[in-house]
Amino acid sequence: MQKILYHELKYQQSTQYTTPFYLLNVINLDMKLCIIGANGRMGQAIIESAQQQNINIHSVVVKECTDYVGHKLSKEVKILHKVEDGADIIIDFSNSQASKSNVEYANKYQIPILIGTTEGHKKSDYNKFNIPIMWAPNTSITWNIMENAIEKISLASKLAIQIGEVHHKNKKDDPSGTTKQLDDKINADKVWSLRVGKNMSMHQFMGINDLEIARLEHQVLDRQLYAHDALVICKWLIMQKNQLFIMQDFINEII
Ligand SMILES: NC(=O)C1=CN([C@@H]2O[C@H](COP(=O)(O)OP(=O)(O)OC[C@H]3O[C@@H](n4cnc5c(N)ncnc54)[C@H](OP(=O)(O)O)[C@@H]3O)[C@@H](O)[C@H]2O)C=CC1
Numbered sequence: 199m200q201k202i203l204y205h206e207l208k209y210q211q212s213t214q215y216t217t218p219f220y221l222l223n224v225i226n227l228d229m230k231l232c233i234i235g236a237n238g239r240m241g242q243a244i245i246e247s248a249q250q251q252n253i254n255i256h257s258v259v260v261k262e263c264t265d266y267v268g269h270k271l272s273k274e275v276k277i278l279h280k281v282e283d284g285a286d287i288i289i290d291f292s293n294s295q296a297s298k299s300n301v302e303y304a305n306k307y308q309i310p311i312l313i314g315t316t317e318g319h320k321k322s323d324y325n326k327f328n329i330p331i332m333w334a335p336n337t338s339i340t341w342n343i344m345e346n347a348i349e350k351i352s353l354a355s356k357l358a359i360q361i362g363e364v365h366h367k368n369k370k371d372d373p374s375g376t377t378k379q380l381d382d383k384i385n386a387d388k389v390w391s392l393r394v395g396k397n398m399s400m401h402q403f404m405g406i407n408d409l410e411i412a413r414l415e416h417q418v419l420d421r422q423l424y425a426h427d428a429l430v431i432c433k434w435l436i437m438q439k440n441q442l443f444i445m446q447d448f449i450n451e452i453i
């Protein structure tokens with residue numbers, strides 16, 4: 199019998215991103231999706247991921263569009279519904295200024311919304327609404343589990359803390375929304391950021407004292423990760439009550 203080496207097996211299995219088992223009951227739900235910022239890097243990744251998962255893309259919003267009817271898509275997607283005519287959920291990866299008015303709009307038509315944008319706005323801007331809202335500066339489920347661990351480590355041990363991030367050169371905000379949120383929670387002693395290449399996305403934590411060094415790092419190899427996990431979160435969000443949620447609410451309930 200031919201032996202398959204462990205690393206070969208892993209390689210064969212890992213060529214496509216698969217949904218972790220604990221999320222399968224969430225992912226099987228049906229929903230009609232609206233994507234805001236559909237022509238951007240994340241918008242395109244969401245379209246691709248939704249198509250792979252047979253999720254119904256109901257409507258899209260791009261910058262030039264003023265009446266919330268999708269048009270001028272750079273990928274071929276056939277959708278021309280108005281958002282308010284039947285979308286179950288809105289996913290917003292445009293920019294923070296747009297997000298503020300998008301949430302007003304979502305609230306008017308009672309459509310749950312995931313806010314994926316960073317920079318220039320804060321969670322408390324979205325306290326006053328009566329729809330399910332997810333505030334998600336980083337939609338990676340793995341990262342959010344790590345963020346939870348980092349918070350606990352920072353509380354439990356006396357460490358000098360450094361957090362850092364590396365992102366692609368086209369990223370508009372610096373430091374990243376993820377870094378800002380983490381720093382608000384753990385009050386790091388040093389925060390650094392770098393902008394390199396086209397696709398880079400990495401967050402890092404290091405805590406140090408005389409007796410130990412703790413390091414955690416999360417590197418995203420493809421935006422499909424953020425897109426896939428954002429869609430899982432949307433499926434969870436449409437079942438929730440009218441409230442502002444953070445990613446830790448989702449993590450605590452699902453995992
Ligand atoms: N939560 C998460 O996990 C992640 C969050 N992000 C965040 O998502 C946001 C988008 O990132 P990315 O896709 O890389 O950026 P892009 O610039 O590639 O995409 C943003 C898109 O939104 C469009 N846009 C701007 N204003 C509006 C508007 N008023 N209505 C509709 N569309 C609009 C832009 O058009 P134009 O180019 O013409 O201005 C562009 O097509 C950023 O804030 C980023 O930090 C990114 C990755 C993961």
Ligand SMILES: O=C(O)C1=N[C@H](C(=O)O)C[C@H](O)C1
Binds near residue numbers: 369373377
């Ligand atoms: O713009 C990006 O790319 C990313 N933005 C988010 C952030 O600002 O934290 C999430 C992730 O880092 C990718």
